Amino acid sequence: MSEIDMEVIKPEQPYIWLQTSDGSIQQVEQEIAMVCPLICEEVIQKGMGSSKNCAICLPQRVTPAALSLILDYCQFHHVSGRSNKERKSYDEKFTRMDTKQLCELTSAADSLQLKPLVDLTSRTLARIIEGKSPEEIRSVFNLPDDLTEEEKLEPLNNTTDDPRIRLLNRLYAKKRKELKERERLKNVEVEEEHVDDRSVDDLLSFINGNDADPKGMKNSKNKKKNRRKKEQLKISSLKEASELNNKEINGHNIRPQTDGANGIAEASQSNTEDSTFVSREFDDGDIDEMDPALQEKLDREVEDFARILNSDWPERMQELLSLGQERKATLFASNGNSILRRNA
Amino acid sequence: MGDASGSDLISDLPQSIIESILVRLPIRDAVRTSILSSKWRYKWASITQLVFDEKCVDTCSDRDVVEKTVVKFITRLLFLHQGPIHKFQITISYLQSCPEIDQWILFLSRNDIKELVLELGEGEFFRIPSCLFKCKKLCRLELFRCELDPPPSFKGFLCLRSLNLHQVLISPEAIEALISNCPLLESLSLSYFDSLALSIRAPNLKYLYLEGEFRDICLEDTPQLVEISVAMYMTDDIAEHFEQSADCNFVKFLGGVPNLERLVGHIYFTKYLSIGNDPGCLPIMYKNLETIELNQVSFEDMKEILIVLRLITSSPNLKELQISGIFYTNFLWQGSSNIPSATDAPDLDFWEKECPSKCRLSQLRVVHLTDMCGVPHEMELIKFLLGSSPVLEIMTIIPCVYVVESQLKMLTELVKFRRASAKAEIVFVRE
Numbered sequence: 098m099s100e101i102d103m104e105v106i107k108p109e110q111p112y113i114w115l116q117t118s119d120g121s122i123q124q125v126e127q128e129i130a131m132v133c134p135l136i137c138e139e140v141i142q143k144g145m146g147s148s149k150n151c152a153i154c155l156p157q158r159v160t161p162a163a164l165s166l167i168l169d170y171c172q173f174h175h176v177s178g179r180s181n182k183e184r185k186s187y188d189e190k191f192t193r194m195d196t197k198q199l200c201e202l203t204s205a206a207d208s209l210q211l212k213p214l215v216d217l218t219s220r221t222l223a224r225i226i227e228g229k230s231p232e233e234i235r236s237v238f239n240l241p242d243d244l245t246e247e248e249k250l251e252p253l254n255n256t257t258d259d260p261r262i263r264l265l266n267r268l269y270a271k272k273r274k275e276l277k278e279r280e281r282l283k284n285v286e287v288e289e290e291h292v293d294d295r296s297v298d299d300l301l302s303f304i305n306g307n308d309a310d311p312k313g314m315k316n317s318k319n320k321k322k323n324r325r326k327k328e329q330l331k332i333s334s335l336k337e338a339s340e341l342n343n344k345e346i347n348g349h350n351i352r353p354q355t356d357g358a359n360g361i362a363e364a365s366q367s368n369t370e371d372s373t374f375v376s377r378e379f380d381d382g383d384i385d386e387m388d389p390a391l392q393e394k395l396d397r398e399v400e401d402f403a404r405i406l407n408s409d410w411p412e413r414m415q416e417l418l419s420l421g422q423e424r425k426a427t428l429f430a431s432n433g434n435s436i437l438r439r440n441a
Numbered sequence: 442m443g444d445a446s447g448s449d450l451i452s453d454l455p456q457s458i459i460e461s462i463l464v465r466l467p468i469r470d471a472v473r474t475s476i477l478s479s480k481w482r483y484k485w486a487s488i489t490q491l492v493f494d495e496k497c498v499d500t501c502s503d504r505d506v507v508e509k510t511v512v513k514f515i516t517r518l519l520f521l522h523q524g525p526i527h528k529f530q531i532t533i534s535y536l537q538s539c540p541e542i543d544q545w546i547l548f549l550s551r552n553d554i555k556e557l558v559l560e561l562g563e564g565e566f567f568r569i570p571s572c573l574f575k576c577k578k579l580c581r582l583e584l585f586r587c588e589l590d591p592p593p594s595f596k597g598f599l600c601l602r603s604l605n606l607h608q609v610l611i612s613p614e615a616i617e618a619l620i621s622n623c624p625l626l627e628s629l630s631l632s633y634f635d636s637l638a639l640s641i642r643a644p645n646l647k648y649l650y651l652e653g654e655f656r657d658i659c660l661e662d663t664p665q666l667v668e669i670s671v672a673m674y675m676t677d678d679i680a681e682h683f684e685q686s687a688d689c690n691f692v693k694f695l696g697g698v699p700n701l702e703r704l705v706g707h708i709y710f711t712k713y714l715s716i717g718n719d720p721g722c723l724p725i726m727y728k729n730l731e732t733i734e735l736n737q738v739s740f741e742d743m744k745e746i747l748i749v750l751r752l753i754t755s756s757p758n759l760k761e762l763q764i765s766g767i768f769y770t771n772f773l774w775q776g777s778s779n780i781p782s783a784t785d786a787p788d789l790d791f792w793e794k795e796c797p798s799k800c801r802l803s804q805l806r807v808v809h810l811t812d813m814c815g816v817p818h819e820m821e822l823i824k825f826l827l828g829s830s831p832v833l834e835i836m837t838i839i840p841c842v843y844v845v846e847s848q849l850k851m852l853t854e855l856v857k858f859r860r861a862s863a864k865a866e867i868v869f870v871r872e
Contacts, residue, residue, distance in 0.1 A: 200450040207458050215461060222451075223465035231476055239447035240478040249476045 113140060114152035117161045122152045125168060132171040134210040156208035162198070163205035166191075170214055192221040196237055199225075246270040452480040456487065463488045467496040472518065486521055490528040498535055507535045516541055519548055530558035538567035547572045554578065555600075560585040566610055574598075580625075584609050591615050597622025605630040613637060636679065654679060655713075657686075659693045666698040667729075672707035689717035691748060692724075701727050704752070705734040715744035723755045730756040731804075734763040740818040743791065749822070758804045762826070765811040766819060768841045792821045805830040811839040815847040824858045833862040839870045 113127045115136070127146075131137045139145045139153045146153040155164065173179075173187050192199065199218055206214040226234055235242055246269075451459075463471040463485055471485045493515060498507055511533060529549050538561060549557065550572045557579065561567055568588040573579075574595045582598070583605040590611070601623040606616075607630075620626060621642040629643065630650040638657040641649075646663045652672040656679055660666070691714045695701070706714075733752060739745050753759060808826055813819050827836070838855075840848050852869060 197447075197450050200454065203458055204454055207455065215458065219458065219461035220465050222462045226462070226474070227466050227470050231473070234474075234477055238451045239449050240452065240481065241449070243479045244476060244482065248479075248482065 113146035114149050115146065115164065116152040116154045117159055117164055118155070118157050119161060121161060122149055123161075123164075124149075126172075129168055129171045129175060132175055132211070133167065136209065158201075158208045159205040160201055163202050166198075166202055167206060167209065167211065167214065171211075174213070188217050192217060196222075196225065200238075246273065449478075449480075452478065456484070459484050460488050464490040464492075468493060468518075469497055483523070487524040489525055490530075491518070491522075491526060492528070492530040492532075494530070494532045495534070498533060500535075504535060508537065508539075511536055512539060512541050515545065519545060525553040527553065528556040528558075529554055530556070530560075532558065532560040534562040537562045537564040542567060543570045543572075546570055550576045556581040558583040559587060561587075566608075583607075589615070591619060595622075597624070599624065601626055603628040605632075606634075607632040609634075613639065617641075636676075652707075656682060660695075660697055663697060665700060667700055668703045668705075669695075669698070669701065670703075670705040670707075671710045671713075673709040673713050675709045675712070683713070683716045686716060689719075690714050691717065691751070693717075695752075696725070699725050699727065700729055702729045703732040703734075704730060705732075705736075707736045709737070711735055711738045711745045711748050712742070715742065715748045719744075719747065723751055725755070727752075727756045728758060731758055731760040732763075733759060733761070736763075736765045737767050738764055739767050740814075740816050740822075746791075746818055746822070750825075753802065754800055757802075759802055760804050761807045762805060763809040763811075764822075766813055766816075766841070768812055768814055768843055792825065800829050802826070802830045804832065806832055806834045808833065808836040809839075810837065812841045813838055813851070814841045814844050815851040820851070820854050823855065827858045827860045827862075827865065829861060830865070831861045833860070833865040835866045835868065837868045837870065 111127055112124045113130055113136075114122055114124055115130065116122045127140070131140060135156070136146070136153060145151050159167075170191060173191075174184060194202070199221060203215060203218040203222065206218060225237060229237070234240070463474065466474075468491060471488065474481050474485050475483065493511070497514065498511060500507065502510075515531075526549055529545075542559075542561075546557075547570065554576050555578050557573075557576070558581075559567070560583070563586070566586050566588045568590070569584070571592055574591055576598070578600055579598045580600045581603040582601060583603075585607045586609070588610040589606070597619065602625050604620070604623070604626060605628075611619075616631075616637075617640060620629065623643070625645055626643045627645055628648040629641070629646055630648075631637070631639075632650070632652040634653040634655070636654050636656045639655065640659045640661050642662040644662055645665055647665055647667045649660075649663070649666060649668070650670045651658065652674075654674045654676055658671075694714060695704075730752075733756065735749060735752075738749060749764065753762065805826070808830075810819075810823065823836075823838070827833070838851075840851060848869075848871065855867065855869070
């Protein structure tokens with residue numbers, strides 16, 4: 098190519114040169130390309146694009162594929178005689194592409210400052226997102242599921258603001274942690290599990306022996322909510338009791354256990370942090386020990402929950418809430434609070 | 442859950458695009474994006490448009506619960522939001538006046554609010570707190586069922602372009618002052634005001650919508666008006682007031698709007714315009730007026746017909762005309778055969794006087810006439826229009842449904858009329 102001197106851009110010049118992100122240079126009709134404000138500015142204010150040597154360098158986000166789509170769009174809408182109906186119908190067909198292309202196109206249109214196309218693609222993306230569950234959205238856009246359970250539980254996500262749903266979320270988080278713990282314990286292949294059970298029994302019967310009443314007064318004021326809180330805390334405190342107790346009783350088993358205990362402790366720690374953001378509707382702080390007779394029930398519930406976790410959301414709701422209805426309030430002893438009391 | 446091979450398609454797009462997507466979602470869905478991934482945690486929190494509508498509401502519980510839930514949701518959301526809020530809209534019929542709304546408005550006034558729409562439910566009117574008047578950047582304000590009481594030190598919203606007050610309690614002085622102190626005001630809409638007497642001074646006003654019982658409206662300084670739409674209701678004392686007034690309403694209202702492009706009137710609008718002395722030949726021509734729509738014109742009232750004629754003949758570039766008549770129940774009682782025929786109707790030379798035969802409506806293309814009963818003046822109007830519109834393309838006539846018998850009579854007369862436009866189609870719609 099001979100080096101042609103830079104001519105003054107004449108408006109009648111039909112073609113200009115554009116360079117896309119991959120370095121390739123193409124020649125496009127000036128009138129069409131000038132629909133994009135950025136290109137228009139480059140041509141008019143900086144005089145670029147008149148030849149291959151001074152091709153307009155398009156922003157990084159404009160891939161050749163995106164550019165071609167954008168030029169098609171500009172070409173269609175540039176024609177003035179079209180009716181609104183025609184334009185809408187074209188727009189609808191135009192945005193039928195896979196999500197990856199759509200995102201690239203949005204990005205390219207934005208960097209070329211072509212607002213109508215950005216609006217169109219944003220609308221399409223919004224329609225894609227609307228009504229989908231988080232998992233579906235993640236899979237469409239390849240988003241990593243990298244929030245911790247606690248982060249997901251923060252209050253505003255519970256947009257229906259139902260305390261039962263918040264409780265439910267907590268239960269699930271707990272359950273998932275417990276299931277993970279169980280996995281880990283199984284992998285470690287220690288026989289402490291049996292020992293654990295026994296020690297828990299011991300602990301529980303020990304605790305159960307001290308039946309004090311000061312809690313009774315408080316409990317009688319409890320509303321339904323506290324009942325549920327206890328259910329949740331029962332399950333977690335069961336685990337806590339077993340872990341923490343093992344710390345004391347099984348000295349040489351501390352190491353594998355402490356991980357678990359730390360895990361739970363961390364969980365409770367972050368949950369208490371959670372509680373500083375969350376406005377708890379129910380009273381905090383009192384964990385009550387459980388009646389050994391209920392322990393089997395709880396084990397059953399653990400399995401139930403694992404099953405529930407895998408079923409659908411509305412069914413989950415139904416099941417758990419109906420489970421909740423069946424429980425009765427029980428009075429618990431106040432002793433052992435030093436072990437089991439959660440930090441308020 | 443995503444495929445390991447795919448990279449994140451969307452999280453790294455600039456915030457302006459993310460915002461563009463999030464504001465097109467219902468607010469709940471937008472907030473839910475916070476649990477998608479760590480990058481998405483707070484993307485929703487900096488969107489600048491918050492719209493709360495019926496989609497936020499779970500209608501399954503009872504009203505009080507719903508209201509409390511909505512209030513909590515909005516309060517929490519505002520608390521977690523960061524950055525400016527340019528648009529805030531509440532259109533929830535379950536929500537009624539409550540103290541939290543004051544707090545929200547205070548919060549918004551500190552966050553550069555530009556567009557505020559407050560449409561609460563039926564019930565007690567919400568009294569707008571004074572902090573609203575400190576929102577310097579406000580450019581659009583829409584209030585439904587509120588009480589507005591600007592403090593005496595209020596100097597106007599300097600950026601306000603659009604004002605829409607619907608069933609708002611505000612004193613006439615305050616509303617006039619509000620309108621004239623907003624120099625950039627382009628669009629004004631006032632609905633359901635009772636007995637309002639207004640003088641509008643708004644040099645940049647382009648769009649005016651009025652609906653309600655207006656005692657008196659004077660467009661004193663509105664040279665840029667492009668579109669006017671008025672639905673005027675009448676009560677007995679307003680009618681009395683009109684009897685006594687001598688001002689020419691037509692001039693007061695339409696005397697200062699040379700750039701008018703579109704005029705729409707409903708109910709008693711033409712009657713309102715007809716009150717007062719006849720202006721004679723109008724001093725101004727509406728060169729840009731292309732669409733005239735006048736509803737509920739009484740063809741029994743000569744003054745109203747005169748108004749219609751004046752408007753038509755002062756608009757050389759009129760392209761589209763829509764007129765609807767009024768059906769008088771005494772037609773039914775008398776029987777349609779009693780409708781006098783064209784020749785013995787009173788004052789018919791009025792038409793020859795007012796409509797010079799050389800009058801040309803050289804741009805008129807489309808005419809819609811509805812609720813036509815076939816009274817003489819209606820027929821004369823049709824005759825006039827047909828005879829003066831050389832480029833007329835279509836005239837649609839929808840007769841009033843109650844006067845079936847006279848339709849044939851109407852048609853017979855119609856056929857006789859001369860048409861200036863060879864292309865003109867007359868569509869007579871019969872049910």
